Amino acid sequence: MAAKRQASADACPVMRTVDLVGDRWTLLILRDAFDGPARFSQLQRSLGIAKNILSDRLGGLVEAGILRTAPAADTSAYQAYALTDKGRDLFNVIIALRQWGEQYAFDPGEDYRPLIDQTTGEPLPHLTYARPDGSPVRPSETALGEVRPIGA
Template sequence: MASEQQTDTKLCPVLRTVDLVGDRWTLLILRDAFDGPRRFSQLQRSLGIAKNILSDRLTGLVEAGILRTEPAADTSAYQAYALTEKGADLFDVIIALRQWGERHAFDPGEDYRPLIDQRTGEPLRHLAYARPDGSPVRPEQTALGEPLPIGTAER
């Protein structure tokens, strides 16, 4: 039984993702990476995080290929952190967390800052998963499938 559970854990994409980005500071760094601050000092000021913790999390995100370093836009000697394609693929994760928080982490009538579509000026629609015919998929309507090699399942 223990080896079966270990095999299931090894095959779990949620576990692997949480191992990479699942702590509070990492998620907040990613939120800021989508929202604008890109330099170490900007991130440190925005988050109020200790420099050693920020450095550790940024190093881990760069090593994981989620962020990359590049010269700062102002041509100074500083470097900036930018999302890679792999990092940009976390957009839905951050949006899902944000939208869950909008619905469940605020009291009725309490103010919050919604994420808006720059083109329309409207808040983003609720992130929801749908079948090809457009009908919604709820958690109770899903099940784990058989293991597949990466790249064989439709994404």
């Protein structure tokens, strides 16, 4: 079997992101992390994941700076896992996956739990990308640019 390709060897941001968070369990851990800090046992119970896999994925997310450990809210000796700023910046990724799933992964009339905006009480509007003038950006209107340094 070929060795896993290292993200640092590729100029593609999608490849690097998938290397960090593209695993099923990792995405589900992130989904749960957006609900607030959680202890290992809470995540294991919520996800039904094996302890060794959860430990591996949490370690990778902490190492990548996406999650951090913090004292549990109940002041016990346990640690909780919480999103860092870097982790919170994955919000649009999780929302895009959720909204795609709402549209294509359910049969018409099938029940699901929408994500609600606590300010309005309504499900989040569909995520779209727009130009500064507000006009939508469609996939056919994008192209890959030349390789360049980040921030240039």
